Amino acid sequence: MQVHKVDTFAGHRDCVYTLDAGTSPTEFFSAGADGLVVRWQLDKPDLGTLLARIPASVYALAFEPERAQLWVGQNYDGIHVIDPVQKQEVRSAQITSAAIFDIKFFEGSAWVALSDGVVAVMDTDEFAVRKHLKVSEKSARCIAINPISREVAVGYSDHGIRIFDAGELTLKQTIPAHSNSVFTVQYSPDGRYLLSAGRDAHLKVWDVADRYTEQQDIPAHLFAINHICYSPDGALFATCSMDKSIKVWDAGSFRLLKVIDRARHAGHGTSVNKLLWSSFHQQLVSASDDRLISVWELTR
Template identity: 65%
Template sequence: MIIDKIDTFGGHRDCVYALEQGLQSNQVFSAGADGLVVRWQLDRPDLGELVAKIPASIYSLALHPESGLLWVGQNYEGLHLIDTIRKQEVNSLKLTSAAIFDIKFYRHEAIIALSDGVVAIVDAEQLAVKKHLKTSDQSARCVAVNPVEREMAVGYSDHSVRIFDLTTYALKRTIPAHTNSVFTVVYSPDFRFLLTAGRDAHLKVWDVENGYALHREIVAHMFAINHLTYNAEGTLFATASMDKSIKIWDAETYKLLKVVDRARHAGHGTSVNKLLWTNYDNQLLSASDDRTVSVWKVS
């Protein structure tokens, strides 16, 4: 496996926390603590352009597939819906005074993970709150949707992962998954496994069809694992850590294939917060506390 650093996107004035695919395969969005939402062209890396300025930290971005609007989760205020072509805010919802850590869509609903432990279910068309799921007093950090089993997994700061029914939103099971906060939950592309990771630096794999039994546990990083993501083919996945490194793994065997860090690849100098594996030329993007977004070619 060869990893080449193609580019570094600079321009953010603070830590970068969020990455999201754009309307076209060669476009991506980034956002972070400076409140700036920036669109980048992967084929024209010098063409970063400001799409929106939000007056607080942004931890989450999600492009709504039907409307094409970019949902921006603002720390301590609510949701902002941005028309990225006109660069205008077209709607907003003062959802909460809590931080918004994750936004995922399922059918006509948005599932929103909040720092007060609530998971809010919002009608994505009417922009109206339908339900509050409150099963913990500690932060809901991350959400993954499994349309095959009609379930969703939510990772919490109380060290657990909770599985909810996607139709009724009833709590189906609580998994005492980790020894510290869970920062990332992702279903495998075939939805047979759930991968979870967080502050304890362990990567855990759960067998969905076998009642979420523990399938594999890997001491994957030195410090907290902030995010993980699969490539488009589902053959590889990558983890990003507070230990400043990105690691690339075989999705079938869970074997470590590559470590991307500062010493070997001129990687990030501080915590790597978010990853986005694009369809565009198999490019992997990483966002960091060092205020930059790095672009990697994996071949």
């Protein structure tokens, strides 16, 4: 596998924590510790458009395709929704005074992971909370949705993963998954596996059909794993870590294929926090504490 660094997007003034895709394969959004919410185009490098200035760190962004609106988890001030075209706020809801770590959409609902252990399920039409799911005193850190099994996996700082029924909004299963906080969960595109990782630097693979039996336990990085992301064709996935590296894996065999780092590929100089794999030339986008967003092309 060959790795080519296509570009570096600069402009953030502090750590970049989160990324999400927009309406087209070339469009994506970023936010982080500086409170700036920025729109970028992969085919127009480094020409970012400032959409909002948030007076707090932003850990969670989620683009809602139906309305073409961007949900921003403003820490300690709830949810703010931005129209990226008009560059203005269209809705806001003070649903919490806690930090917001993740937002995911499924069938008219937004699942919001909060630092007080609550998962708030919002009705996107009514823009109101349908239910508060509280099954831990520790932070809810990350969310993944399996549309095939209609299940929602939530990773927590108490080292566990909870599986919820997406329709009934009920707890189905608790998995004592890791030896430290779970920072990222991701279902495989075919819905067969749940991947999880976090502060213990281990990548774990769970068999969904077999009641989430552990299939693999891979010591994947040196330090905390911050995010897992699948390629658009589902053949690969990538992990990124506090150890400053990005690793690319075969999705079928879970075999390590490539390490992207500073020494070999002019990679990031500090923690890599978030990944986004675009269908535009299969480009992999990474965001880091070094304030930079890097774009990579991988060829096999």
